[in-house]
Amino acid sequence: MAKYEALLQAGKIGDIEVANRVIMAPMTRNRADADGTPNDIMRDYYSQRASAGLIIAEGTWPVAAGQAYNRQPGIETTAHIKAWKAITDSVHQAGGKIVLQIMHAGRIGSHHIKGKGVPTVAPSAIKANGEVHTDSAGMQPYDVPEELSTRQVWQVIDEHRQAAANALEAGFDGVELHCTSGYLPMQFLCSDTNQRTDEFGGSAKNRAKFAAQCIFAMADIFGEGRVGLRMNPGNRFNDTNDENPEQSHQALLDALASINMGYLHMMRAPDDSINAFQMGRDSYQGSLILNDSFDASLASQTILDGHADAVSFARHFIANPDYVQRIIDDKPPMKFDRKTLYTAGATGYSDYV
Numbered sequence: 001m002a003k004y005e006a007l008l009q010a011g012k013i014g015d016i017e018v019a020n021r022v023i024m025a026p027m028t029r030n031r032a033d034a035d036g037t038p039n040d041i042m043r044d045y046y047s048q049r050a051s052a053g054l055i056i057a058e059g060t061w062p063v064a065a066g067q068a069y070n071r072q073p074g075i076e077t078t079a080h081i082k083a084w085k086a087i088t089d090s091v092h093q094a095g096g097k098i099v100l101q102i103m104h105a106g107r108i109g110s111h112h113i114k115g116k117g118v119p120t121v122a123p124s125a126i127k128a129n130g131e132v133h134t135d136s137a138g139m140q141p142y143d144v145p146e147e148l149s150t151r152q153v154w155q156v157i158d159e160h161r162q163a164a165a166n167a168l169e170a171g172f173d174g175v176e177l178h179c180t181s182g183y184l185p186m187q188f189l190c191s192d193t194n195q196r197t198d199e200f201g202g203s204a205k206n207r208a209k210f211a212a213q214c215i216f217a218m219a220d221i222f223g224e225g226r227v228g229l230r231m232n233p234g235n236r237f238n239d240t241n242d243e244n245p246e247q248s249h250q251a252l253l254d255a256l257a258s259i260n261m262g263y264l265h266m267m268r269a270p271d272d273s274i275n276a277f278q279m280g281r282d283s284y285q286g287s288l289i290l291n292d293s294f295d296a297s298l299a300s301q302t303i304l305d306g307h308a309d310a311v312s313f314a315r316h317f318i319a320n321p322d323y324v325q326r327i328i329d330d331k332p333p334m335k336f337d338r339k340t341l342y343t344a345g346a347t348g349y350s351d352y353v
Contacts, residue, residue: 004300004330005300006021007020007296007300007311008327011309012287013053013309014226014227014228015225016099018053019051020053021303021311022052023053023055023310023313024055024056024314025291026176026178026230027314030071030072030342032073032074034070035074035079036061036076037074037083038087039083041350045321045349046091047090049317050098051325052317054096054098055091055096057098057101060075060103061076061103062159065114065119065121066104069133071135075100076163076166080166084167084171092171098172098173099226100175100176102177102218103178104178105184106183106184107120107121107126107145107184108132108238109145110132110141110143113135120143121184122147122187123148123188123194123195123200123201124195124196125146125147126192126193130238153200160177160217161217164222168222174222174226175228176265177227179230179252181232181240182236189211190207190245191241191243192241204251211229212255219261224260224261229261229263230267231252231267232269234246234276264287268290287309288307289312290308294311294313296327318352319333319334320333320334336348
């Protein structure tokens with residue numbers, strides 16, 4: 001244990017008490033019921049991994065228009081709230097803490113997934129290149145999105161406030177805004193996907209306003225110290241590009257300087273010219289969680305050196321519900337089966353022991 005003492009030390013992430021600094025990163029696994037309701041295998045999956053200092057549950061849609069994938073969970077309906085409550089209760093009974101990542105997919109969507117009459121919306125009516133798997137029709141191109149009016153943008157911000165309220169009712173310890181991977185907050189932030197001329201478009205400061213207002217709205221429900229933000233400057237996933245990603249992400253951090261946000265969850269930039277980790281440490285004074293390509297040794301040293309307060313792990317938690325114990329025992333993580341990452345059912349999900 002002494003070898004990884006910094007990583008295994010108890011402390012706080014924002015206002016959340018944690019038993020260690022080993023954070024379980026959010027991972028899309030597509031195991032919910034068809035209507036987005038979490039189920040028993042999801043309860044098993046998360047409770048099995050409750051030894052993580054903090055679980056950040058997978059990206060969850062706040063409203064049907066924000067759904068990206070088949071069998072992706074939601075936090076909109078009474079059934080969603082009740083099912084998530086069974087999961088958070090199970091995690092808490094096992095001694096863990098869990099926050100919910102709220103993820104509005106924006107233009108990354110398909111009517112084959114969301115159903116007839118549910119719109120696909122975005123900052124601007126610009127279709128994303130690419131396709132998405134649908135259970136009903138196989139691979140399908142993304143929908144052409146409807147451009148949100150200024151009034152509708154504020155409505156979507158209120159939907160994030162309501163999603164946070166639903167997450168609080170469901171027993172979560174906090175919420176995280178997904179602001180990367182080409183989903184709605186990043187679509188507003190980036191210059192190529194945001195061609196607006198109102199208060200939410202144009203300058204980097206204006207483009208950052210949507211994500212900042214979502215954070216403020218979520219903090220209205222949970223309090224500032226239980227709200228987090230996930231960022232990844234330079235990420236081009238889902239056909240996203242920005243003429244100056246460092247400037248855009250810095251504008252968002254500047255917009256959030258007025259609140260004591262619980263944590264910043266910063267991913268390593270895919271562009272070597274951007275030092276996202278240093279940007280996070282320089283621009284944000286609260287709990288900093290770093291992510292991407294860490295093992296236990298590097299993570300512990302990074303925390304010991306003061307470059308982070310915690311490190312999140314994704315793939316190591318897939319096949320290793322006991323990952324924290326493996327760190328304590330200095331045992332390498334088991335490998336996972338890529339073929340079952342997104343398939344329905346318990347196989348390759350909650351059946352790892």
